Amino acid sequence: MGTSRNVERRTILKAAGATAATLGLAATTGCGGDSGSSGDGTVTLRYAWWGGEPRTIAIKKTIALFEKKYPKIKIKPEFTDYEAFWEKFQTQASGGNPPDVFQNAVGFLRKYDKRGVLLDLKSQADSGNLSLENFRNGVLANGQVDGKQLGIPVGANTMALVIDLKAFEKAGVEAKMGWTWDEYFAALQTIQDKLKVAGDTGYFAIMYLYDLYLRQNGKAFFTDSDLGFTEDDLTQWWTDGYKRVKSGLVADPKKIEQVKPKSGLSAGLAASEFTWDNFSIRYEGEGESDYGLAPIPTTDGKDTGQYLGSLMLSAFAGTKHPKEAAQFISFMVHDPEVGKIMGYDRGILATTEQYDAFKPTDANNKGVAAYEDEVAKAGVLGKITPHPSGADVIEAAFLRLGGEVAQGKSKPADAAKSLFSEAKAAFAG
Numbered sequence: 409m410g411t412s413r414n415v416e417r418r419t420i421l422k423a424a425g426a427t428a429a430t431l432g433l434a435a436t437t438g439c440g441g442d443s444g445s446s447g448d449g450t451v452t453l454r455y456a457w458w459g460g461e462p463r464t465i466a467i468k469k470t471i472a473l474f475e476k477k478y479p480k481i482k483i484k485p486e487f488t489d490y491e492a493f494w495e496k497f498q499t500q501a502s503g504g505n506p507p508d509v510f511q512n513a514v515g516f517l518r519k520y521d522k523r524g525v526l527l528d529l530k531s532q533a534d535s536g537n538l539s540l541e542n543f544r545n546g547v548l549a550n551g552q553v554d555g556k557q558l559g560i561p562v563g564a565n566t567m568a569l570v571i572d573l574k575a576f577e578k579a580g581v582e583a584k585m586g587w588t589w590d591e592y593f594a595a596l597q598t599i600q601d602k603l604k605v606a607g608d609t610g611y612f613a614i615m616y617l618y619d620l621y622l623r624q625n626g627k628a629f630f631t632d633s634d635l636g637f638t639e640d641d642l643t644q645w646w647t648d649g650y651k652r653v654k655s656g657l658v659a660d661p662k663k664i665e666q667v668k669p670k671s672g673l674s675a676g677l678a679a680s681e682f683t684w685d686n687f688s689i690r691y692e693g694e695g696e697s698d699y700g701l702a703p704i705p706t707t708d709g710k711d712t713g714q715y716l717g718s719l720m721l722s723a724f725a726g727t728k729h730p731k732e733a734a735q736f737i738s739f740m741v742h743d744p745e746v747g748k749i750m751g752y753d754r755g756i757l758a759t760t761e762q763y764d765a766f767k768p769t770d771a772n773n774k775g776v777a778a779y780e781d782e783v784a785k786a787g788v789l790g791k792i793t794p795h796p797s798g799a800d801v802i803e804a805a806f807l808r809l810g811g812e813v814a815q816g817k818s819k820p821a822d823a824a825k826s827l828f829s830e831a832k833a834a835f836a837g
Contacts (some may be wrong), residue, residue, distance in 0.1 A: 426498055427692075446751060451479055451732045455509035456486035458493035470746045473738050478595040479574055481732050494800070501525050504726065508733045510558045512722040514550055514792060515799040520722075521558055524799045527723040528556040532734035542760040543783055546798050550718045550792050559720030560737050563755025565811050566789070567616055569705075573698040575599055577678040583702030586788060589621075592705035599679045606659035606781035609681040612649030613810025615803045616717075617682045619793055621645070623713030625707055628793040635794075639824045646813045646820035653814050661814040671692050684717070685779050686755045689772050701779040714783060715792045719754045724781050754778050798834030807831045 441575055457467060464487050470804040471483045488496065494516075500506040506525060520526050529551075534539045540548060543561065551559030571583060579602045581595040596607020619629035628636040652658040656744040664672040672693030679700070691699040704712040721740060723733040740746055747762025752773050757763040768774050783789060789801055809827050817827070 415496045415611060421805060433735055435670050441514055450482055450728050451480060452482045452484055453727075453729060453733055453736060454484045454486060454507040455491070455736070456497070456507040457508045458488060458490045458665055459511075459753075460489070466749050466751075466753060469749050470740060470743075473743065473745055473749075474736060476730075476738070479737065481694040483736065488769055494661055495735070506724045508727040508729060509723050511562075512720050514720075515795045515803060517551070517553050517558050517722075517799065518795060519632075519797040521553055521556070524556045524725055526556075527725045527727065527730060527733070529560060529734060530557040533557065535734075537731050537734035537738065539742055540708060542742070543758055544763060545716055545758060546790065546791070547716045547718050547758050550716070551720050551722075559722045559743050561718035561720045561758040562741050562750070562789065563686070563752070563774065564716040564718045564758050564780070565684045565686045566761060566783060567682060567704060568688065569702040570673060570683055570688050570691060571697055571702045572673065572676075572679045572695075572765060573700045575605065575697070578601055579679075581700060584708045585703045585782070587705055587706045588706065591642065593652070596679065600657055603679070604629055605676070607657050607677040607680060608652070609659050609664060609678040610653075610814055611648075611658070611682050612652075613647055613807050613814060614682055618642075618645060618686075618806070620704060620713035621707070623793065624708065624711050624791065630793050630795055630799060632776070632794045635828065637704065639821075640826055642786065642824040643821045646810065646823060649810075650813050650816070650820060658814070673699070681834075684755075686752055688776060691771065701775055703783075708835065710782075710788070712788045713790070714788055715790050716780075716793060717755075718758060724758050731803035749781075752776060796835060797835055798831070801837070802827070802831050803833040805834075817823065 410686055423564065441692050455471070455600065457463070460598070467487075468485065471485065475482060489797055493511075493820040496804050497506060497510065501520060501523060517526065527537055533540045540557065540560075545564065547561045547564045551557055569583065576595075577597070579595075579599040581598050583595075593607070599605060601812075615629060615777060622628050622637055622641070627641070632634055649658065651663065657674050667675040667677065671681060671694060674691045676697070685701055688699065688701055704714060706712055721737045723730065723737065728732050742759050742761050744761050744765035745757075747757050747765040750757070750762075752764055753785065756777060757766055768777060805827055809818065809823040813820055813823050
């Protein structure tokens with residue numbers, strides 16, 4: 409599947425006018441409290457999410473819309489940044505008191521389903537309290553585990569290559585749909601030779617990119633219950649990456665650390681960086697160049713290994729108000745006005761009602777939408793790789809160990825062995 413034709417100029421679009429805050433980098437404080445019912449029949453649901461101030465402002469507007477339509481259901485918000493969210497949620501889940509509805513991601517579905525925390529929303533759909541219709545590009549399947557609907561997507565995104573458009577143009581290299589890894593690295597070598605800047609910021613420590621590479625080669629990062637590759641596979645991936653650090657093709661990891669939280673790409677330390685397409689909003693706000701989305705390199709000139717990931721909403725299996733929780737989720741993923749308010753903050757809107765209602769006006773959001781449309785039309789999108797219980801722990805370990813390899817603190821073979829050891833413990837946990 410796929411196509412070898414060049415990406416049209418409209419696809420590699422300039423990103424404009426965004427700030428890092430939109431990525432959820434600005435932490436906010438949460439508030440606790442129990443859900444329940446009042447004497448007048450009013451039900452209160454706790455709703456928790458992670459993200460920055462812009463997301464919180466938008467979500468609170470959508471809550472007000474919901475409460476206007478459902479005056480007997482009140483929503484109590486809880487919000488924080490990503491790391492603090494999951495630390496708090498772990499404690500809440502262990503104590504049997506998680507929020508009624510909460511933002512979720514695929515890496516946590518099996519983990520908390522295994523612990524009996526997640527409500528199977530299929531029963532609520534069967535009862536007419538939640539619509540499972542009109543989800544785009546098969547993204548609804550992201551929330552399904554073992555025949556259960558444990559999450560309802562609110563947005564969709566896919567991995568992309570963000571490039572410094574000026575650097576690519578000055579070096580005379582072009583990003584093409586279907587280009588191979590060899591062609592990609594050759595382009596980066598040309599950039600390094602002509603512009604004296606590294607080609608990439610550190611691709612080999614990104615778990616989701618390695619997943620795409622594995623999928624291109626008939627494997628995957630995860631199976632339903634284990635890792636889908638060998639220590640030798642990972643050793644080779646990290647060995648190649650470290651060689652490119654030593655040669656200067658990949659940016660010096662120490663310099664990358666020094667500019668954080670700014671990206672190495674927007675800091676001018678490299679000409680490209682792999683990330684989720686909807687995260688590309690950060691670069692124009694941080695950097696001084698022009699940035700655009702380019703295709704994922706391939707092994708065979710066709711298959712990128714891509715799929716649509718998503719943020720989603722889940723409900724607590726022990727909620728006292730499953731009907732109202734389902735009605736709230738359904739409203740949040742289908743109501744057109746909610747789509748207009750949220751925009752692409754959590755990815756391209758997942759349902760046709762919201763996708764059709766929101767018309768992006770800025771170049772960046774238009775670029776993200778055009779990129780996902782181009783990828784979908786290329787026919788390369790597959791189904792998301794299963795994520796077993798413990799996937800969240802392994803993702804963090806992959807990033808940390810990959811960073812140690814990049815800095816020369818750990819040999820690739822030793823780091824791969826550690827990853828498999830930590831994965832074994834995570835799966836057993």
